[in-house]
Amino acid sequence: MDKQKKITIIEIAKLANVSKGTVSKALNNKPGIGGDTRERILDIVDKLDFQPDSAARALSNQKTSNIGLVIPHEAESSLKNAYWADMISSITAESAKQNFNLMLFTPLREGALSEMYRDIIQSNKVDGLIIGSELIDTVHLNQLNRTSLPFVLIGQNPEFHHHCVDIDNDHAAGSMTAYMLDRGYNRIAYLSGPRAYYYNRLRINAYWRTMQERDRKPLLAEADELDSESISRAVEQLFSENPEPEGLFIGAGGNFLYTVLDCLKQKKIPLSRLGICVFDDYRYLDFMEPGLTAVRQPTAALGKAAVKRLIRLINNEVVKDLNQIYETSITERSSCPVINRKYKT
Amino acid sequence: MDKQKKITIIEIAKLANVSKGTVSKALNNKPGIGGDTRERILDIVDKLDFQPDSAARALSNQKTSNIGLVIPHEAESSLKNAYWADMISSITAESAKQNFNLMLFTPLREGALSEMYRDIIQSNKVDGLIIGSELIDTVHLNQLNRTSLPFVLIGQNPEFHHHCVDIDNDHAAGSMTAYMLDRGYNRIAYLSGPRAYYYNRLRINAYWRTMQERDRKPLLAEADELDSESISRAVEQLFSENPEPEGLFIGAGGNFLYTVLDCLKQKKIPLSRLGICVFDDYRYLDFMEPGLTAVRQPTAALGKAAVKRLIRLINNEVVKDLNQIYETSITERSSCPVINRKYKT
């Protein structure tokens, strides 16, 4: 009862009076085997609840049936973000659907990325990698590229062309800026996260361009880091402008947003004093006062697409177009009501 | 350059003028090898950036160095919950620290749990399992128990004693109820999620008992399912009471909370009309109006403990005490201010 000896294809072979080679064929739907023997074998397999050992299979096939998801920050800080929770959710579901196991990787310390990648690559833990590529990290991507390990990025890298899925950051930030302008806000400020994150650059550019196209003076503040000091410095800068901004476009969600809101609270700036829009749409925004109007990312679609693309690469199928770009939408809430102010330069 | 032939211990052996057995010893810090040869070997290993193939190692050792995390609902619905995001975050970090890889499992469809477990177990994908055990699922736990695969639950199972980490739900719900009573609320209602989730039973009991100990009449409503109809029916029931509840204790966070808040909004019940407390503390609660006072779970500690416990089980170390219970705390915000109402039966 207790010491249930492990079942192998050899046991199955004996019971079916065939050789293990034949069993293997039956198991893998390979040709070169009679329909009757196949059935007989599969019957026994079913009865004994047999499944081939994945390590043995991996060793023999040189394929693990694992795909890895790399979140290139310390788990503590970034996994907590609702964005990654959504992402993991869809990636997990899709890889299960495709009969791949999902492995989660995260560097032990910020800066231990090299070792992590080396480990993953050299020890053949996975058949391919999905990489959350927020930071511009050409070094490791090149390291990875010298390998034959297929990978797809979530988020683009400016200096490095590779398979990637991403949202259209330019259009997202541009259209939200236009949206605010259309609702009557003129002095719209953009509060950006660090430029080390490429998407922040794209968003800044789009904002800037849109403001200029509409003959408004851009009002930009950037936090150099993600800590609250840097962020509050940026907020400070924005609200020392004279006159004060009428609209505020907060360029990232999650903790960045929270920290910004904390700053505003500390500075006793009620959210209702300006029009506010945000990146990244989550349900809890419904319950803030006012509810925050937000750019909605199709996170689930991104995750799914990343898995599908990766698996095609793993199977050596040709995948045209390196980049797969998804459009965002705007979820309207009450934080950016229509106003009407004349703009005077 | 391109066809970089795979390095194996045999290459290393040749280069070091030793046999592969010796290389293996060096790699695994095994005794029976000279300090000089060991160094020579490790030097070469380092230089070539060599790492043993994990499949081969797994096959030979009968150990995968993987641990699995099972999230037993459809990933779509439950992974999105901030609770699981936190949990995954700490579990990922801790397993990386312990040199284990983390695999994420989730049933394809609700109800496909058996197949999932069978697959994981029979094909030896992992050395152990951490199982998010919210629903009472004795069937699969028994299935698992007949196996030698070690596992630890996150959350207790009433009919099944096994290694688990959990919060003290009884104390958590009881002390929050007492907290509300102490602040002057008498008619405190408890809004619970489905009893199929064991923690909901524990919380209900603690609430009920605390109310009775203080000579207050409990006012309980349960949602049978997690869909919005069930939840809104429960809310309905509570607010058809006469007189209306003075305090509302919402027994779960995440989507459950959101849905409840939606219902209140629809019924035009402003949150300020009653004292409100919630299970599960997240940063966004700061920004609701009013900020919601909440039970804080030590999620990170739970995840870490689960990993540590599992690894000890994997290593066949004795682990006394099946249950590892963590205390919760209360994060005070403004949704449950002190009032003072006489209680008349």
Added chain:
DNA sequence: TTGTAGGCGTTATCAC
């Protein structure tokens, strides 16, 4: 201290 050989469970390539 070191080398050799056999095994881990599977798949693939041959003969038959």
Added chain:
DNA sequence: GTGATAACGCCTACAA
């Protein structure tokens, strides 16, 4: 259509 046999890369006795 089927059955041996050799990989796959590593570990571990045991022998030298």
